[in-house]
Amino acid sequence: MMIKYILSISLLLFSHFSFANGRWYEVEVILFEHPNNENVNEDFSLELSPIKTSKALDLLSPNLQMMGQNTCLNKRASSSLLNKALKTYQSPSCAADVDYLSLMTTTPLKIDADEQEGMEIPYLITPEQLEFQSTIQRLKREGMRPILHTGWRQPGLTEQKAKSYRLYGGKNFSEQYDYFGNLKQVKSPFAHISDNTSGLNYFLGQIKSNKPTLTKLPNSSYDEYPDKTWQLDGLFKVFLRGRYLNIKAKFNLRQEDLTTDKLKNFHFEQFRRVISNEIHYFDHPKIGILVQIRRYMH
Numbered sequence: 001m002m003i004k005y006i007l008s009i010s011l012l013l014f015s016h017f018s019f020a021n022g023r024w025y026e027v028e029v030i031l032f033e034h035p036n037n038e039n040v041n042e043d044f045s046l047e048l049s050p051i052k053t054s055k056a057l058d059l060l061s062p063n064l065q066m067m068g069q070n071t072c073l074n075k076r077a078s079s080s081l082l083n084k085a086l087k088t089y090q091s092p093s094c095a096a097d098v099d100y101l102s103l104m105t106t107t108p109l110k111i112d113a114d115e116q117e118g119m120e121i122p123y124l125i126t127p128e129q130l131e132f133q134s135t136i137q138r139l140k141r142e143g144m145r146p147i148l149h150t151g152w153r154q155p156g157l158t159e160q161k162a163k164s165y166r167l168y169g170g171k172n173f174s175e176q177y178d179y180f181g182n183l184k185q186v187k188s189p190f191a192h193i194s195d196n197t198s199g200l201n202y203f204l205g206q207i208k209s210n211k212p213t214l215t216k217l218p219n220s221s222y223d224e225y226p227d228k229t230w231q232l233d234g235l236f237k238v239f240l241r242g243r244y245l246n247i248k249a250k251f252n253l254r255q256e257d258l259t260t261d262k263l264k265n266f267h268f269e270q271f272r273r274v275i276s277n278e279i280h281y282f283d284h285p286k287i288g289i290l291v292q293i294r295r296y297m298h
Contacts, residue, residue: 023156025245025276026125026296027238030132031167032288033145033231033253044286046260048181049267051234051250052224056166059124059152061101063111068100070112101228107169109136111150118298122154122163135290144288147232153296154238159246162239170231173254173263177229179222181254181263229254234268238293245274245293253287 072094113124130151139146148169154162178184226233234251253266266286274280274293282289 023240024153024296024298025156025238026151026153026294028125028130028132028151028292028294029148029167029236030135030139030146030290031148031169031232031251032139032290033147033170034284034286034288035143035145044264044266046181046257046262046264048179048252048263048265049269050180050225051252053166053226053233053235054224055164056235057122057163058166059122060111060150060166060168063113063124064104064107065100067108067112068104069094069096069098072098072100102172102174104172106171107148107230109146109149109169111148119153122152122165125151125153131292132290156240156245159237159239159241162237164235164237164248166226166234167236167251168226168230168233171254173229173231173256177254177263179225179227179229181229181265183261229263231255232287241273245276247272247274247280247282247291247293249282249289251287 076094110127110130111124113126115126115129116123130149132149136146136149148167150167152165154165176184232251232253234249237248239246239248248271249268251268253268255264255266257264266284268282268284268287270282270284272280272282274291276293276295279290279292282291
């Protein structure tokens with residue numbers, strides 16, 4: 001099922017990006033959270049500023065899904081060796097149609113991706129191809145909390161033709177809260193499971209085709225919004241206006257509030273013209289973004 005999904009997305013993207021002007025860029029991004037600052041006087045609302053992501057390009061989910069299945073297979077393979085020794089061998093049950101994203105309590109900082117060259121459509125670069133490796137350690141030393149460090153290659157397009165990229169990560173609040181931050185009444189059947197391996201948490205013992213229960217609002221436009229409630233979720237768009245690169249970024253950062261049954265929300269929205277190869281910093285009382293856009297020749 002995932003293979004069909006990826007193929008259909010690839011065909012759609014090929015038709016869309018076939019109009020690129022030949023210029024390609026490599027975009028590297030670090031999204032991080034500032035520590036709680038008592039000196040910040042800004043009043044952030046509990047009400048969410050919804051961000052529609054249904055038309056955005058999501059390069060993360062297929063790769064996170066693959067990471068989830070690989071982790072499951074690796075763990076099952078390890079346990080199978082023990083089962084063989086005990087003559088109680090059982091075949092692995094890490095099916096491809098399991099929603100491994102729903103089983104993650106938090107996302108990894110870096111997303112695995114296959115190394116690619118000469119593609120006609122945008123693609124993630126591998127963790128080894130990221131250049132901000134030392135920056136992550138410096139941010140941690142300064143008390144920041146990195147949530148996502150990723151990068152991708154994309155063609156240079158005008159604002160009308162360029163796609164927004166959906167970026168998300170951090171804690172998964174989906175079991176307790178819906179996308180709008182409201183406390184759910186129905187709990188996931190996996191709520192009692194906690195199995196932490198490299199930041200990925202899965203219920204591996206009885207995985208079949210069942211999926212966690214998701215509470216949806218009776219709003220017909222709900223499908224325009226994400227179906228999971230991540231700590232950080234939003235859109236990042238790189239496009240050309242004439243010879244100049246521009247960035248539009250829009251994110252929501254969630255935080256549990258012990259005084260209420262609703263997630264607290266910190267909204268970030270900025271637009272900026274940038275220069276290639278320079279490192280740019282987008283600041284906010286709670287959210288920070290470091291980005292560099294590099295010219296790339298296939």
